[in-house]
Structure formats: C-alpha cells, structure tokens
Amino acid sequence: MTDGGQDNELAALEKVLLDKSADPVDLPFSLLKAITGNFSEDNKIGRGGFGAVYKGVLPSGHTIAVKKLFEQFEILDKNFACEIACLVGVKHKNTVRFLGYCSETQHVMRLYEGRSVWADVRQRLLCFEYLPKGCLADYLSDASCRLQWTTCYQIIKGICEGIHYLHQQRIIHMDLNPQNVLLDNNMVPRIADFGLSRRLSGSQSRAITDHKLGTMGHMAPEFLNNGEITFKTDIYNLGVIIMKILMGHKESSSVKEAVESWTDMFGTSNNHTSLEQVKACAKIGIECTNYYPGNRPATWFIIRGILGDVGISNWSITGDVGTSTEGQISIASKLADELKLMDGSAVTPSKLPPSTLEVEQDDGKLSQERKRKASNVSVASRVMSILHDKLLEASG
Template structure:
C-alpha cells in the first residue's frame, strides 16, 4: 500500500552497465512521464550487500544490488491474458480503445518528453488494463532515452521474441521504428489472436484484412440490437491496415507513431460526422441530439440507445 492505495512491485534483474547513478537518472526521467495511457511510476527502492558468490568455479566476495520499482496497481491485469490463439476475448469497443490508447501512450513517449523515450519491449504482457479496461503501457523502467530520432546500434540484447524488428535481430539497430514494429504485432494479435501473423503471411494483406473484418463482424452481428456495420468495419479495417504497415521489414517504410495517431484522429472525425448524419436521418428525439458525438468505439452502443429512447 502507498498513501492508502494498492501498488504493484517489480523486482529488476541485473542489467549490465546500469549502476546506481544511471539507474537513479533513468528513474528520475521516467517518473516525469504523466499520461493516461502510461502506467504511473510511483517510486523505487534498492538494497546493496556483500556476499560470497561463485565465479569461474571459485568463491569471491562481491557486492550484490537488488532494485525494486513501484507502480500503480492495475486491476484488469495484462492484455496477454485476454488473447488466445485465434481471437481476443474482449469486446470490439474495448479492443479499439486499447489499440487507440496504446498508440497515444507510445506517441507520448516518443514525442512529448524532449528526448524520445524508446520502450524496446512493447508486448501484450507490458500493456496493463485498469478496472475500466483502459490500456496503460508498462515496464518503462527498462526503456532507453535517446538524444535524437536517429538510429543507434547497441550491444545489449533486449526485447522479446516475435516483437523485435529484423534490423535489430540482424544488426542490433534501434530507433523509434523498433517500437512501431512491436505495436504492429500487438494490434495484429488483438485483431486475430496469437496466430494472426502467421495467418497473414499465408493469406496476404488484402485477404487477411477481409478475413479479420468478417470474423469480427460475424461476432458483432450475433448480438441483439446491433446496428452499426459500416462504422465498425471502417474502424477494423483501419486498425489492421495500420498494423500491417508497422510490421514491414524495411523500417523506413513503417509509419511514425505520431502519424498513426493522426490517422486515428482523422478516423474519429469521420465517424463523428457519420454519427451526426445518422442521428439526423433517424429523426431521434431532441434530447438525444444534445449528446456529444460518439467516439468510434462508443458509437457501437447507439443502436441500443435509440431502441430504448423510442420504446
């Protein structure tokens, strides 16, 4: 507990080159990051002690350091627990909000801190959900602050298998496009489960997009009162298209995260215009016209709102 609130505690493994000064500096920088889609870093503690350890078969007296990071507690757990081989167990509005929130959080890391902050280990296990299923990027304690947007070469192996881009696997090159590649893999898994990437490779881009949209639309149409096919399909298609551009092998052809966020904002504007047009055509009672335009995801429930208002 911290100030009456539950917190999550994460013990760090030893990291080559991360001494007390470097750790303290990185923590202070990361603790300044404040965004609704980034987990809040509350504090840290560490303990150092000397003990005998084996080195090359011999006992040596060495200093051992243990570091612990403290974060806000996330009741919804991690995203990976909701993703199966063939699907995501969450509803489509929630999935869309998770995709959008993850993009906005990553954009904040890359473009709102003076120096870009590269996550370098973005994956479903590091996207946590609060009680309202709001997505928050976690594990910032192992990220890297860079002085520019240039590509860098590193000797330290980081990242998780399946989420690392080819330029890192082959040449240890890191840039903001590293995180963009990881984001693309995450979106594909949200949209089509853990088998999504292999299925996309087998089917090709356009058939894969059609397959994913059809699968989600079938699931949505099975619900009573559902009535927003055009809007949902537009959102689904845009999300998959973005994901496929993020995972291309040539990093120079991947979009920047700021451009992805701009695309989603433009999509929201388009959806809001469609929403207003639908409201006018349906001649909804005046009281409903006072409701502010629906977002892409929340629009999904308007069919039920109409039904309730007219009954």
Template sequence: MGDQVKNEVEELECILNDSRADPIKISYAAIKYITKNFAQVISYGEFGVVYLGCLQQRMVAVKKLSALNDLSSEKFLAELNCLKKVKHRNIVRFIGYCADTRGEVMEFEGKTRVFDDRHMLLCFEYVPNGNLQHYLEDKTYGYEWNMRYQIIKGICHGLDYIHQKRINHLDLKPANVLLGVNMEPKINDFGVSTCIDEDHSTMVTENPVGTLGYIAPEVIDKGLSSNKSDIFSLGVIIINILRGCNGCIPENVRIIY
C-alpha cells in the same frame, strides 16, 4: 512498524492519490513491510520478479531486480531515468524506488569476508486486470470492437507520449501492456528502454533487445533502433488485437512504416 516506515507508507499512499506527485526514494525496510517480506509474486520477468504490496488502503506492485552486478546496476539506473520522466494515464504509474547496499559478513572458501548485499527495487501502482497478453488468450472477454478500439487508442496515446519525451521503449508487446480498472491500457516495463538526446534519433547496438515477433527488421539485421522500432511493435500488437489472438503476425501480412 517503526515511525520511518510508517511515514514512508503514508507518503506512498499520498503519491498514489496525487497524479502530479513525483516518485520518492524508500527504504528496504519499507519495501519488506509493504510486501510482507516478498510473500506474493505477481509475475516473473527477464530482469526480476514483481511482488504484490499493500499500503493502508491501496495496493502496489514492487519489481525486484535480479542478478545484481554492475550491468544490472546500469539497467536499474537507465530504467529509473526513463521512469522519472513519464506521467501519463496510459503509462503505469511509478511511485518510488529503493537502492540499498549493505555489508554482509559471510564465509567463502574457508575465510570470513565482507560482501555487498545490494537491493534494487521499483514501486508502481497496482494494475488489477492483468496484461494484454492474457486478454488476448482469454476467450471469455468476447473481444468487443469498442473495447479493442479503446485499447489500441490508449496504447497509441501512451507510446506517442514517451516518444515526445524522447524515450524508445524497445520491448513493446502485449505482456508489457497492463489493463486498468476500466480496461484502460498502461504501457509497462522500461527495463530495456533508452533515452535519446536531441542530437540523435537512431541508436546502434551489437546486442539487439526485445522480443522475437515484435522486433523491427532493422534492429535484427543492422542493430539500428529508433522510435520507428516501437511503431513496428505497435503494428504487430494492433494486428493481434484485431485478429483476437496473441502471436506473431502471419507471413502474408506486412507492416509498412
């Protein structure tokens, strides 16, 4: 391990131990070192793969974005912009990022060409108890009422915080709520989130994002998204927690907001 990589690993450790510290830019060499060259996959997502990373004393999660084209670069910058604004006990802690582009010489159609090899990665605290979806599917937990209440309360606190920061999550669901050491919920994955300026509260899109069953009706019907869209998703999550299962809400249940 070179001196630069060693210094970056030590700095990441310091950031994890200081809740007030800001995330830092880290090198691709440091990312490869802490993930042992991307040896262990934690989870797969629509926009990338999450790997386990090890610092000196603590573990981290590294999200590697896939399909690195102009659109994914925009998504990376949008997610990075949202993550830099949030520090809360019910939001997964963001500690660093890597944006590395290098020229690679390759053979293509019989000719030697130089291609850009882009790496875009995000580094987070490691949250040990999986996500809320697994909790709802694993019947060994027992679903104690106090535990359910604490999870609901924590999600509400986290969502209220990001809305105060004028961020709409837009993909709130059990799989995007991680559970910490004491089962405290931490909202995760801001890959499709949007930052709203002071003059607007609603956005219009031709391509609605989110997960079926958790997308608000106005998003599907009219392409209108706002913080109310997150509140609808929250309502579905609460119903599933109270029912003790993971899935869409029954037809005879209606969420009024």
C-alpha cells in the same frame, strides 16, 4: 509494527499514490520487504526477464506493484539511474504511474562453493501503481477471454496515444508487447516496463547496440539484424500488437480472415462504424510492420488513421488502388484536404511533414541518399505507405 521513520516513509508513499502530481520517492528496502511479505510467492503477480513483480499492501489497504530486479544481473548504477530518470518524466494516462524506487546494498549470507559467506548484494526495486486487470497478454492467450470490439478499439487507441507521448519525450520503449501493456479497472491500457528504454537527445535520431534484448516475435528486423534503434522500432512492435488484437486467439490466419471474423461477430447489427474501425486498424497494423523502417507511419499519422481522420476507411482492404505515381498522387490529393496539422491548419502537399518517410539527420547534414529521397519522393509516397504492396499481399 513500524517505527517512526518507516511511518514517515509510508506516508510519503501514500501521498505519491493519491497525488498524481507528486514526484516518486526514494524508499528503503526494509519497507518494501515488509509490505510484500518478504517478497512471498503468494504476493508474486508477475515475472519478466529482469525481475519479478510483487503485490505490496500498505497499512491503509491501498495496493502497489513492486518490481524486484534479479540479483544475478549486473546493472550499473548509471544504467539504473538513467531508467529512473526516464520513468520520473513519464506522466500520461496511457503509461503506468511510477511511485518510487530503492537502491541499497545489503550485507547478507550466501552459499558459495558449499560454504556460507558474507556478501554485499545490491538490491534495486521499482514501485508502480497496481493495475488489477492484469496485462493484455492474458486476454489474447485465452479464446474464452476474447474482448468486445469497443474494448479492443479503446486498447489499440490508448497504446497508440501512449507511444505517441513517449516519442514526443524522445523515449523509445524498445520492448512493447502484450505483457508490458497493463489494464486498469476500466480496461484503459497503460504501457509498462521501461527497463530497455532509450532516451534520444534532441539531435539524435538513431542508436546502435550490440545487446539485442527484447521479446521474440516483436523485435523489428533492423534491430535484430543490425542492432539499429529508432522510433520506428517501437512502431514495428505496435503493429504486431495491433495484429494480435485483431486476430484473436489463433482464430484468423490472415488479415482478411480477421476482418471477416469481426464482421460475423457484429452480425446483423449493421455496425458500420465498428467495421470501418476494424479495417482502419488492420491497415495500420500491417503498415506498422513494414520491413523497411522508413515506410512505417509516424505516431500522429497512426492515431489519425485509427480515428478515421485520414480517409483510410474509404479504401477496400482487398481492392487494387494502383501503384503508379499518377494514381497515388490522385488519391493523395484527395487526402491532403482531409489531413490536418497538429495546430489545426489545413495541410497542402508542400506542408506535409516527413512522417512515414522519415528523414534522419546525419551529423547535421542529410546524406546524399536522403537528399534524393527528400526531393524526389512525392506526398503520395508518404501518405500511401499505408497501402504498401505488403498490405495487398497479406489481405488479397
């Protein structure tokens, strides 16, 4: 039984759930406690580094996901407010929908040094749409759950488009991994868990932190070594996910083996399009995990590469394309006719944006080193980053 106030709050939550244009709502702790069965173990559907996720069932029968942050973590109100502000502005088909939040202080009894004492406990919770297919990690950890290529391609493409959207909003996710990619009923990926996200200001291109939090095996080298955060940090995470999807459940030990495995799966169907998609994703995945952030491709280039719009599919995974400047310029000239700017106009070498070799601002001025690179590095160097030596070593 609910009182009148809680009925109104439930109605507001239902509205947000059904109306994708509605803004998230502030919810009382008592309501979230009620719909999750007092956060019962039976309703627990996940657990991360900062909190547990519970299934919340509304009186209408609709289900939502309620993330309850752990009490032992000291989370400043300012940080929590920043996370909410970030989530409120995120609305895309490849990001999980944010429905509501709660931040309340509860006066509760706690055991302290063998005695029961009253304590003020800050409860912080986040509410999201419930996605019944679980997370991508579930499908990568079990060989029996290997996905068909059409589904894998849809997932890779969707994650790339989601990250592209976030970067357009100046948001760096910071913890992109298979557990934080949820799947809806149609296996469409939704990027979730923005707990470590950073939003950069319009003039800011990087940040430095002493708190190196994230998922081991997915964190970019420059973040692990120096605490450096840029948009290319997410690109590294993205590359790891792409390679995990391609390689499956430890069935392949190299990119070449992964491509051969998919080729065998296609069998005699002569599915040329799918094979070219696999090759394109493999090359993009490797380039995204380049050790040097400046050599990782930007999101728009990744999407065009995966779609086959930049001629990637014409290159052999094991073939030697040459490393001389003349050879790279020749190939880049061919690509220049195929590349299009976001507004659809043709791209010439002089028009190509500094994508895979990002030129970062430093107090409004380029450093001498960046100036040198900006003036000396050809279009070929930017475009041909997808054929870095690492690709040849990994797939040769």
